Amino acid sequence: MATAFSDPIWRKPQTASTFQSLPNGERVDLAIVGGGIMGLSTALHAARLGLSVQVLDAGEIGQGASGLNGGQVIPGLKYDPEWLLEHFGPERGEALVNFAASTADAVFELIRDEKLAVPFVRNGWIQA
Incomplete structure (x- = not known):
């Protein structure tokens, strides 16, 4: 184990x-x-x-x-990017998709910038 x-x-x-x-x-x-x-x-x-x-x-x-x-730190929202684009339109939907995609980077940048003692491994993620 x-x-x-x-x-x-x-x-x-x-x-x-x-x-x-x-x-x-x-x-x-x-x-x-x-x-x-x-x-x-x-x-x-x-x-x-x-x-x-x-x-x-x-x-x-x-x-x-x-x-x-x-x-886990997973970039994204509950809804698929296609749904966001359809529901909010191309401009607002794309802004939400881009924001969601940046969230994990923001967390790890904060850990680095603040020199927090947070052990982490970035190995990617899967969305199904």
Whole structure:
């Protein structure tokens, strides 16, 4: 039996950082509800633009679907490119197809640029 899946990184216990509440009366430019991958990505990009940001989550950061998934990064959307082109028209459909195709690259560029300790292997993907 292969050992690659016997001890997946996403099942290892993680210790969440403890964060304090905002001091009374303090304001932020942007409050984001949800500390999953989308909320954290939004927070990072907003902070890079100079906004003060606060992420709010009912539990630990990343404890939901973002942290308990299979660990795959797959570029694409639920719908086939042909459906997107037909449904949204050539201009908007093509923009969505191109955006979806770029998403995996964006994830791996973020890992590289932020020097995150995230072991990964890019081996391609199959869509059926």
